[in-house]
Amino acid sequence: MGSLRVGSPQELLRAQSHIWNHTFSFINSMSLKCAVELNIPDIIHNHGNSITLSDLSNSLSIPRSKAPCLRRLMSLLVHSKFLSEERIGVNNEESVFSLTVVSQVFLTENKSNASPFLLLMLDQILLRPWHFLSEWFKGDEPTTAFEIAHGVPVWDAMRKMVGFSDMFIEGMSSDASFTTEIIVRDCGEVFRGLRSLVDVGGGTGTLARAVAREFGLKCAVLELPYVVEGSEESEEVKFVGGDMFDYVPTADAVLLKWVLHDWSDEECVQILKNCKEAIPLKEEGGKVIIMEMVMDSSIVGHELAQTQFLFDLHMMAHTTGKERSEQMWQKIFMDAGFRGYKILPILGLRSVIEVYR
Ligand SMILES: C[S@@+](CC[C@H](N)C(=O)[O-])C[C@H]1O[C@@H](n2cnc3c(N)ncnc32)[C@H](O)[C@@H]1O
CATH class of the missing domain: 3.40.50.150 (Vaccinia Virus protein VP39)
Incomplete structure (x- = not known):
C-alpha cells in the first residue's frame, strides 16, 4: 500500500517543522528552569542590569569548556524574550545581555517573584503524571494521572511526599504575593x-x-x-x-x-x-x-x-x-x-x- 500523502512537499515540510516545534517545546520550559536555578536574572541585575557572556560565565563559575554552551542557552532565552541582547565591540564580537520586563519578575529581591511557582510546576513530581495521561484516558480509575504516577491524589501527596508540601506552599505564596x-x-x-x-x-x-x-x-x-x-x-x-x-x-x-x-x-x-x-x-x-x-x-x-x-x-x-x-x-x-x-x-x-x- 502506498503512503498517504496529502499536501504539497512544501506543506509537508512545514508540517514537519510544526511537529518538531511542538516535540521540543518542553525545552523552552526546562531552559527557563535552568536559568532560574542558575540565578541568571539575579546575577544580571546585581551586575548593573546587563552583563557580557564572559562576565556571566565567571559569575557562574562554570568551566571554560561550558562557555559556548551557556551562549546557546542565552540565545534561546533571548529568542523567547526573557533576555535582550546587544552586540558590542569593533566587530560586534561581544554580546551583552539585559533583563526584560518578563525576566525581572524572577528577581528574588521581590517577595512576589515567579521563581518558586515555576520551580514547583516544573518539578519532577508534577512532570511525572504527564507520562501517564494516555493510560489515565483509557481507564475509569484512578481519578487523575497524578494518582497513577504517585499512587495518591495530589492533596494526600502533600502530606506524604517529603518536601512537596513546602515547595507547593512556597509556589502558591509567590503567586499570592x-x-x-x-x-x-x-x-x-x-x-x-x-x-x-x-x-x-x-x-x-x-x-x-x-x-x-x-x-x-x-x-x-x-x-x-x-x-x-x-x-x-x-x-x-x-x-x-x-x-x-x-x-x-x-x-x-x-x-x-x-x-x-x-x-x-x-x-x-x-x-x-x-x-x-x-x-x-x-x-x-x-x-x-x-x-x-x-x-x-x-x-x-x-x-x-x-x-x-x-x-x-x-x-x-x-x-x-x-x-x-x-x-x-x-x-x-x-x-x-x-x-x-x-x-x-x-x-x-x-x-x-x-x-x-
Ligand atoms: C491552589 S492552592 C491556592 C492557595 C491560595 N488560595 C492561593 O491562591 O495562593 C489550593 C489550596 O486549597 C487548600 N485545600 C485543599 N483542600 C482543602 C480542604 N478540603 N479544605 C480547606 N482547604 C483546602 C490547599 O491546602 C491549598 O492551599
Whole structure:
C-alpha cells in the first residue's frame, strides 16, 4: 500500500517543522528552569542590569569548556524574550545581555517573584503524571494521572511526599504575593464596606493579611490542618484548621482564590453550598469572591488562549478540576443555589467573580 500523502512537499515540510516545534517545546520550559536555578536574572541585575557572556560565565563559575554552551542557552532565552541582547565591540564580537520586563519578575529581591511557582510546576513530581495521561484516558480509575504516577491524589501527596508540601506552599505564596499587590491596588471596590472575610484554602494567609491591613477587615483563613500548623495569628487574621467540604466559618464575604479550579463541578457545588451558608444575603452585603480564570473563546489563536488551554490540561493531569467558561461557572453557581454573579476581568488571565445569594 502506498503512503498517504496529502499536501504539497512544501506543506509537508512545514508540517514537519510544526511537529518538531511542538516535540521540543518542553525545552523552552526546562531552559527557563535552568536559568532560574542558575540565578541568571539575579546575577544580571546585581551586575548593573546587563552583563557580557564572559562576565556571566565567571559569575557562574562554570568551566571554560561550558562557555559556548551557556551562549546557546542565552540565545534561546533571548529568542523567547526573557533576555535582550546587544552586540558590542569593533566587530560586534561581544554580546551583552539585559533583563526584560518578563525576566525581572524572577528577581528574588521581590517577595512576589515567579521563581518558586515555576520551580514547583516544573518539578519532577508534577512532570511525572504527564507520562501517564494516555493510560489515565483509557481507564475509569484512578481519578487523575497524578494518582497513577504517585499512587495518591495530589492533596494526600502533600502530606506524604517529603518536601512537596513546602515547595507547593512556597509556589502558591509567590503567586499570592504577586496577585496581592495588584488586588490591593485595583480591587478596592470588591472589599470596601465588608467587615469580615474568610479566605477558604487561603494558604499561609498572604492575601488575607494584606486585605485585612488595607481595607480594615477581620479575616480568617480556613485551611487544611497541616497547612495552618504554626501559622502566625494576629488580632486581624485568625487561622482555622478544617475542611471546606464540611464547614466554612461565617463572615460578610468568603474568598476563594485559585481553589475551585482544583475540583470537579460536583465538588465545587458542595464547597459553594457551604460558602452560601456562611454569608448574609446580597442586600446585607454578603458575597462570595472567586478569583479564577474565565475561559474566553473569543481570543482563540492568541497566546493567551493557549495559556488557558495549558492551564486547563494542567488541572486535568493533577486534579479533578478544570478551567471554566462563564457558562460553566454560571451553572455551578445556580446549582449551588446562588441568585446572581458579576465578573470583573481585572486580574490579567484571571477574573474576580462576585457571587450573591
Ligand atoms: C491552589 S492552592 C491556592 C492557595 C491560595 N488560595 C492561593 O491562591 O495562593 C489550593 C489550596 O486549597 C487548600 N485545600 C485543599 N483542600 C482543602 C480542604 N478540603 N479544605 C480547606 N482547604 C483546602 C490547599 O491546602 C491549598 O492551599
